[in-house]
Amino acid sequence: MSDPAGSHGTPGAAPPEVADPPPPILRSWGRVYALVLGWLGILVLLMYGLTLRYR
Amino acid sequence: MSPLDYVVLAGTLLAIASYGIWRTRGSRDLEGYLRADHALKWGAIGLSVMATQASAITFLSTPGFGYEKGLMFVQNYFGLPLALVVVSALFIPVYYRLKVYTAYEYLERRFDLKTRQLGAMLFLLQRGLAAGITIYAPAIILSNLLGWNLRLTIVVAGLIVIAYTVSGGSRAVSLTQRHQLMVVLAGMLVAFVLLVVHVTRQVPFDTALRIAGSLGRLEAVSFSLDPGKRYTFWSGILGGFFLALSYFGTDQSQVGRYLGGASVAASRFGLMFNAVLKVPMQFFILLVGVMVCLFYQFEEPPLLFKKTALAVVEQSARAPELRALEERYSKNFAEKRDAVRELAAALERDDAAAVASDQARVRDLDARGEALRTEAKGLVREVDRRENPNDADYVFLTFVFNHLPAGIVGLLVAVIFCAALSANSSELNALASTSTVDVYRRLVRPAESERHYVRVSRALTAFWGVVSIGFALGAGLVENLIEAVNILGSLFYGTILGLFLTAFLVKRVRGTAVFLAAIAAEGTVIALYLTTSIGYLWFNVIGCALVLALGTLFEVLGPGPKERTVAPAGAGS
Numbered sequence: 293m294s295d296p297a298g299s300h301g302t303p304g305a306a307p308p309e310v311a312d313p314p315p316p317i318l319r320s321w322g323r324v325y326a327l328v329l330g331w332l333g334i335l336v337l338l339m340y341g342l343t344l345r346y347r
Numbered sequence: 348m349s350p351l352d353y354v355v356l357a358g359t360l361l362a363i364a365s366y367g368i369w370r371t372r373g374s375r376d377l378e379g380y381l382r383a384d385h386a387l388k389w390g391a392i393g394l395s396v397m398a399t400q401a402s403a404i405t406f407l408s409t410p411g412f413g414y415e416k417g418l419m420f421v422q423n424y425f426g427l428p429l430a431l432v433v434v435s436a437l438f439i440p441v442y443y444r445l446k447v448y449t450a451y452e453y454l455e456r457r458f459d460l461k462t463r464q465l466g467a468m469l470f471l472l473q474r475g476l477a478a479g480i481t482i483y484a485p486a487i488i489l490s491n492l493l494g495w496n497l498r499l500t501i502v503v504a505g506l507i508v509i510a511y512t513v514s515g516g517s518r519a520v521s522l523t524q525r526h527q528l529m530v531v532l533a534g535m536l537v538a539f540v541l542l543v544v545h546v547t548r549q550v551p552f553d554t555a556l557r558i559a560g561s562l563g564r565l566e567a568v569s570f571s572l573d574p575g576k577r578y579t580f581w582s583g584i585l586g587g588f589f590l591a592l593s594y595f596g597t598d599q600s601q602v603g604r605y606l607g608g609a610s611v612a613a614s615r616f617g618l619m620f621n622a623v624l625k626v627p628m629q630f631f632i633l634l635v636g637v638m639v640c641l642f643y644q645f646e647e648p649p650l651l652f653k654k655t656a657l658a659v660v661e662q663s664a665r666a667p668e669l670r671a672l673e674e675r676y677s678k679n680f681a682e683k684r685d686a687v688r689e690l691a692a693a694l695e696r697d698d699a700a701a702v703a704s705d706q707a708r709v710r711d712l713d714a715r716g717e718a719l720r721t722e723a724k725g726l727v728r729e730v731d732r733r734e735n736p737n738d739a740d741y742v743f744l745t746f747v748f749n750h751l752p753a754g755i756v757g758l759l760v761a762v763i764f765c766a767a768l769s770a771n772s773s774e775l776n777a778l779a780s781t782s783t784v785d786v787y788r789r790l791v792r793p794a795e796s797e798r799h800y801v802r803v804s805r806a807l808t809a810f811w812g813v814v815s816i817g818f819a820l821g822a823g824l825v826e827n828l829i830e831a832v833n834i835l836g837s838l839f840y841g842t843i844l845g846l847f848l849t850a851f852l853v854k855r856v857r858g859t860a861v862f863l864a865a866i867a868a869e870g871t872v873i874a875l876y877l878t879t880s881i882g883y884l885w886f887n888v889i890g891c892a893l894v895l896a897l898g899t900l901f902e903v904l905g906p907g908p909k910e911r912t913v914a915p916a917g918a919g920s
Contacts, residue, residue, distance in 0.1 A: 321615070325432045328622045332428045335626050336580070339421065339567035346560025 348493060348748075352757030359530055359761040360768070364511045367523035371515030376797040380516035380804055381448050381780045383607035391521055392617025395604045395773070396595075397624070398524035398531075402770030403485040403763045404832055405632065406531065411739030413636020414643075417564035419578040421630045423833070423884070426588030428622035434596045435615040437851060442602065443611050448784045450602045450847070457850040459858030460789075465865055466846055467785040470599055471778060473839040478774040478811065479818020480832055482508075484740075485763045486819065491655050492744055501819045504767060509812035512772045513805050517607050520772045527765035534762035535635060537755060538747065542638035545750070549645045550691045557694050558644065558687055561706045562713055564637045567630070577882045586884025589891055590833070593840035597847050600777035639746050644687045650676045650720060652738035652745045656727045663730045669723065676719045683712035771815065779808040837883045838876055841890020842869045848891060849898045856902045864897035 348356075378384060387395070412420045447453055451470065455463035482505050490497040511519045546555050559565050569579045576582075595601045595618065608614035650673050651657050660669040686708045693701035727736035747759045783804045792799075842865050849861050872890045875881060881889075 321436065324615075324619060325436065328428055328432060328619055331623055332425070332626065335630075336425065336568060339418070339630070342418075342565060343567050343569075346556055346565040 348756055348760070349753040351753045352760065355754055355757030356761045356764070359758070360507060360764055363523050363526045363530075363765070364507050364768075366526070367511040367519040368514045370522055371511075371519040377448065377783075377800050377804065378797075379518070380801045381603070381776070381784070383517040383521060385607060386518075386609055387521055387607040387613065387617075388609055389613040389616035389620065391525060392605050392608050392614055393620030393624075394528050395521045395524045395607075396601060396617055396621050397628075398528040398766075398769040399600055399604055399773035400594075400621075400625075400770070401528070401531065401628075401766055402481050402832075403767035404481070406535065406763055406766050407484060407488055407740045407743060409629065409632040410636035410639060410743035411741070413564070413633035414640045414742045415636075415739050417559075417562075417637060418567035418630065418633045419569065421567055421626065421633055422569070422578050422580055422583030423587050424591075424626050424629050425580065425583040426585065427591040427625050429584070429588050430591035430595055431618045431622040433592055435618045438596045438847075439605065439611055439614050439618075441851070442606060443614075448606070449599050449781050450597050451599070451781065451785050454846060454850060455789075458846075458861055462846065462858050462862045462865070463785060463789075465862060466597070466843055467781050469839050469843050469869070470597075470781055473835060474598065474600060474774055474778055475811065475814060476818060477832055477835055478771060478778065478815035479821075480835075481767060481771045481774060482815050483819035485767045488740055488744060489760065489763070491653060492741065492748060498820060501816055504764060505771075505812055505816035505819070508768045508771045508775065509809055512775045512812070513808045516801075516804065516808075517603060517776055520769075520776050521604070521607060523772065524769040527769040530758075530765045531762045531769075534758050535632065538743075538751070538759060539631070539635050539638065541751060541755070542635065542642055542746075546638060546641045546645075549688075551695070554691050554694050555641050558690060558709070559637050559641055561690065561709055562640065562644075563710075564640055574882065574885075575880070577884075582882055582884050586837075586882070586887055589844060589887035590837060590840055590884060593844035593847075593887060593891070594836065597843045598777070598840070599781050600773045603777045603780055604773060636743065639742060642746065642750070645684060646750070647677065647680050647684075649745070650723050651727070651736060652741035653736060656724075656734055656736040656738065659731045659734045660723075660726055665726060665730055668726060672719055672723050672726070676716060676723075679712060679716050679719060683709065683716060686712055775808050775811050775815070778811040779804050782807045782811070834876075834883045837886040838872055839869070839890075841872060841887040841892075842894055844887070845891040845894020845898070849895055853895065853899055856898045860901035860905065861894065861898040863901055864894045867897055868893035 409420065441453065442450065445453060445456060449467070451463045451467040454466045482501055486495075486497055486500040486504060489495055490500050511523060515522070543552065546552075549555075550558065556565065569576065570581070571579050572581065573579070605614040605617055608617060649657070650669075657669065660666060686705060690702065690705035690709050693705050724736035727734055744759075744763070747756055751759070783800060787803055787807070788795075788800060845868060846861060846865055849856050849864075868890050871893055872886050875889065876883070876886065
């Protein structure tokens with residue numbers, strides 16, 4: 293998940309480029325955001341289902 | 348706690364702190380000290396952002412809330428994924444493009460110096476107080492339950508966090524947070540599994556959940572439109588959105604976490620990691636509280652979980668009244684336990700009529716038990732008005748100390764401390780960043796060497812550490828710690844967010860107009876808090892809306908002095 297060396301970069305390294313290529317699998321940030329919000333919708337529906345089932 | 352528990356606790360805390368100091372020694376410039384050399388990958392950012400938000404309060408108050416009121420608090424987090432999407436899309440590219448150390452630098456580029464200073468001051472005030480609560484929370488509860496010296500516990504915890512945060516700066520914060528969060532999640536998982544084992548010795552898991560539902564503890568989502576109801580889908584999605592947008596977009600303790608990213612994409616993925624996992628994580632912690640509630644349907648709980656509150660009455664002339672209450676509570680518990688067992692049997696044989704009557708009986712006995720607890724709390728207040736008898740924050744650890752084996756107890760106390768230290772280290776790092784960059788370097792000594800600013804940052808980190816210890820030593824126990832932190836944030840976040848949203852979205856508004864609007868909005872929010880009973884999440888919406896509306900109004904109405912006009916950074920400055 294995380295790079296174990298992630299927090300030990302070269303001191304004085306140049307600031308990162310603003311260039312922000314989209315994630316290769318999803319192709320655009322819009323799709324990433326849509327997936328995240330879809331996930332939220334599923335969670336809310338599941339929790340509402342739980343509320344109704346165990347009322 | 349047994350000697351084994353102390354070994355586990357001390358070993359965990361000291362090992363992580365020492366490792367953090369050793370791996371991150373030697374930062375010589377601000378870039379390394381405050382922005383971790385822009386080297387963090389998305390996983391490190393995601394864990395760091397999560398650990399910063401999840402303080403000890405999360406792991407003490409949230410299970411206590413689940414125990415008393417069930418899952419409804421999870422709705423508070425529904426706006427969080429939406430907010431993280433907005434921060435990711437709108438805020439992060441701007442901060443990277445401008446190469447800022449703190450969020451408030453942007454306010455000067457867009458407006459003027461006084462607006463930047465106002466944003467920075469609101470942050471320092473709010474976060475400086477909150478840092479005190481972060482360190483106070485575990486200390487007061489552990490000192491109460493274990494008889495530890497409160498002041499010594501606060502000072503020792505505070506000194507550990509100061510040591511590695513001063514030494515390694517932002518890199519040490521991120522590195523230690525990863526290990527601390529692993530300990531926290533492992534500990535909570537162990538607690539949950541042990542609770543499930545205990546409860547399923549009495550009834551099957553699904554039956555246990557149906558009993559929890561009968562007690563009203565599984566109502567996770569409510570679409571009620573009643574504005575007096577504190578936790579609903581609507582208040583969570585809207586108020587929670589504004590609270591999270593302000594927290595993640597403008598609070599330096601979070602902005603500082605993702606500004607250490609190796610790229611915009613790394614920061615964005617770090618936030619999306621949280622957008623996906625935060626709601627399930629909070630649900631899980633609340634569910635731990637519900638499982639504790641189920642556990643105490645079969646095992647008698649104390650009348651009050653806070654020992655010192657009971658001791659106050661026991662040492663007074665009204666001790667016989669307390670003993671009478673305890674006897675009634677004990678008798679009521681025995682009746683309720685029988686009723687719960689009958690309900691479980693009815694549920695298993697699917698006898699609808701018996702289920703309905705047993706549910707009514709269980710609810711009635713549960714309400715009677717709660718009334719006896721309320722009576723006991725009233726008695727505590729009558730004997731000593733300074734003693735706060737609210738005990739929700741004590742529920743989880745009381746269960747841990749009384750019912751879990753040696754070694755696991757030490758692990759779960761380490762969980763509480765790890766969470767406190769990880770959140771507090773981010774706060775100290777952010778307070779030092781803002782004090783150094785927005786105040787010292789901007790106003791006091793603008794042309795010093797990098798080495799000088801690192802020395803000042805270290806000194807200011809230590810200073811804020813001492814201030815937070817000071818606040819913690821002077822704090823009094825508030826109603827419920829997690830609510831206290833959220834209320835404190837909500838009083839300031841709306842205004843700060845309004846400043847940033849005006850900067851991003853309303854191009855024509857300039858510095859003086861938005862500055863006056865922010866002062867008026869903050870005054871209004873504080874007046875509303877003191878004079879009305881509006882749910883606190885709405886203050887985020889109100890403060891933000893007031894800054895946006897008044898800022899625009901003042902700009903339109905007032906001729907104002909000729910101010911420099913700078914294109915909003917979001918438009919590419």
